[in-house]
């Protein structure tokens with residue numbers, strides 16, 4: 001069961017250089033997650049506890065998982081990922097046990113960055129907690145909180161949670177000593193989009209006529225994941241045309257296709 005819900009990556013390959021347009025978020029993640037892993041003695045000497053959990057919140061596909069992976073990479077930590085929805089929906093009745101397992105695996109693999117995606121699935125405000133499904137979710141969350149409260153024994157483990165639905169979270173998980181550092185990860189602005197286009201075309205055979213400033217302006221409202229999809233699609237247009245060089249027109253056509261798709265189902269890709 002463990003292996004199917006937990007993703008354990010001993011050397012994640014994402015670096016900060018792969019992330020575009022999130023400078024202040026990167027800075028904050030480095031201070032709150034990287035520093036305590038790299039220099040725990042600093043916190044001891046100063047006499048403060050490092051933040052125990054960091055919560056990243058924002059729309060899908062904006063780089064939350066990337067941030068967590070980049071920190072793990074930078075600190076030579078194991079990256080361990082689990083999705084809140086899998087904790088409670090996939091194996092009914094197993095949620096609390098899976099949380100215990102998760103922390104056990106983290107302890108076995110210290111230093112570790114524990115990434116809990118879709119935390120809202122186990123920690124949302126609920127109006128009715130009488131149904132059995134809700135009781136199970138509740139137990140899973142209580143187990144998570146108790147693991148987090150046992151922070152001292154946790155050693156070199158940092159916890160990063162992520163959600164697209166910040167407004168739905170149970171305030172209990174935002175109390176001091178828990179996920180008390182909130183970092184908003186928004187969709188990129190125009191300058192951010194330009195950088196993300198550059199990042200995702202690094203290994204592409206891009207023609208001279210491709211203008212990243214114009215692409216960034218055009219891809220209004222795109223997430224990082226959307227931009228990645230546009231770049232891949234632009235490459236596909238070139239291949240379909242039996243070319244190995246990608247033109248500006250390919251990117252424009254790709255954006256039209258991708259934006260029509262995202263409008264259709266109004267869910268961004270991740």
Ligand code: ATP
Pocket residue numbers: 018019020021022059060061062063064065066067117162163164196199223224225226228269270
């Ligand atoms: P979700 O909330 O859906 O889990 P997320 O915020 O965790 O999404 P990621 O998984 O980090 O999103 O991003 C998905 C993909 O989109 C990344 O692998 C990357 O290719 C691209 N991407 C997203 N944001 C950025 C960014 N800021 N810079 C560069 N690439 C990005």
